[in-house]
Amino acid sequence: MKLVTYNVEWFDRLFNDKGNLIYDGTWSGRWDVTRAQQIDALAHVFRALDADAVMIIEAPDTSRARNGMVALETFAETFGLRAREALIGFANDTQQEIALLYDPDKFSARHSPLGSPRFDEEFRMDVDIDAHPDPIRWSKPPLEVALSTGTQTIQLIGVHAKSKAPHGATNHAEATRISISNRRKQLAQCIWLRQRVEQHLAAERPLIVMGDFNDGPGLDEYEKLFGRSSIEIVLGEGNGTQLFDPHARIALSRRLGAIPTTSRFRREGQPYLQALLDYIMVSPDIAALKPDWQIWHPFDHPACYEDIALREALLDASDHFPVMLTLPD
Numbered sequence: 116m117k118l119v120t121y122n123v124e125w126f127d128r129l130f131n132d133k134g135n136l137i138y139d140g141t142w143s144g145r146w147d148v149t150r151a152q153q154i155d156a157l158a159h160v161f162r163a164l165d166a167d168a169v170m171i172i173e174a175p176d177t178s179r180a181r182n183g184m185v186a187l188e189t190f191a192e193t194f195g196l197r198a199r200e201a202l203i204g205f206a207n208d209t210q211q212e213i214a215l216l217y218d219p220d221k222f223s224a225r226h227s228p229l230g231s232p233r234f235d236e237e238f239r240m241d242v243d244i245d246a247h248p249d250p251i252r253w254s255k256p257p258l259e260v261a262l263s264t265g266t267q268t269i270q271l272i273g274v275h276a277k278s279k280a281p282h283g284a285t286n287h288a289e290a291t292r293i294s295i296s297n298r299r300k301q302l303a304q305c306i307w308l309r310q311r312v313e314q315h316l317a318a319e320r321p322l323i324v325m326g327d328f329n330d331g332p333g334l335d336e337y338e339k340l341f342g343r344s345s346i347e348i349v350l351g352e353g354n355g356t357q358l359f360d361p362h363a364r365i366a367l368s369r370r371l372g373a374i375p376t377t378s379r380f381r382r383e384g385q386p387y388l389q390a391l392l393d394y395i396m397v398s399p400d401i402a403a404l405k406p407d408w409q410i411w412h413p414f415d416h417p418a419c420y421e422d423i424a425l426r427e428a429l430l431d432a433s434d435h436f437p438v439m440l441t442l443p444d
Contacts, residue, residue, distance in 0.1 A: 126186075204257075209255060214273075227260060230310070274327070276305065276329050346367075360397070401442070
């Protein structure tokens with residue numbers, strides 16, 4: 116069983132309002148990549164993955180005028196993918212949904228929100244230490260999925276956590292204030308997510324949390340201020356039951372030295388910036404099956420590097436790279 120998380124940068128811009136692909140030479144949302152080039156690249160990557168299910172981060176928009184599930188199923192049909200049915204949970208207003216594209220011959224899947232508050236609702240927590248609970252909302256509510264093979268059901272939670280970047284800042288002081296505020300909100304979101312994780316663990320449900328957390332151990336200086344990353348919160352701390360991700364474990368075990376990376380960002384006039392942002396965290400019962408994790412990094416993964424067509428496709432398709440979890444059938 117092959118499960119993938121993949122953040123596809125501005126997937127939405129490759130489709131018109133009817134969900135049809137815009138296959139032409141106009142620019143996509145990717146720098147210096149046309150729509151046709153990005154579509155071809157994504158088709159190559161998805162075919163190479165040949166996954167049973169893909170949690171797509173930044174999936175096409177679902178709104179009054181657009182239907183992300185239609186767009187994804189059109190993409191899958193066009194390129195003959197096994198994972199050809201789409202599922203979206205709580206839609207958001209950012210034009211970047213979280214969606215699952217899966218093989219209906221292997222699974223049945225349903226949106227399975229749990230607990231209160233739901234992820235499309237409001238969570239209250241005092242994040243600015245003024246003794247008054249603050250309203251916390253997800254801009255992109257996590258997608259909760261019950262994925263069933265007929266003999267077993269696995270709970271999936273697809274996540275796109277809030278970016279910590281100080282968007283809108285006009286000076287250093289304002290950037291610092293916005294960054295700290297965003298960090299507080301992100302930690303609160305992940306405390307909320309961890310509460311949901313603990314509900315599944317208490318019920319002994321097999322669980323996989325997968326997606327883009329825009330965070331990781333040692334990623335910025337504000338981690339020192341707050342003492343931990345959101346990844347550590349979601350994985351679990353102290354004596355409680357913990358989730359496992361080998362790439363997170365490597366990153367948590369060292370503050371210096373090489374760590375895996377899942378993304379590569381262009382900076383004007385500067386070297387590319389790489390970071391570990393995408394994770395697949397599993398509950399102990401799934402970890403006991405000894406699954407295999409692979410980051411399809413075009414330069415770090417030998418098979419991806421040696422396959423020139425795949426290497427170039429990964430670079431054109433997105434600024435993130437797929438992370439695959441392979442479980443024994």
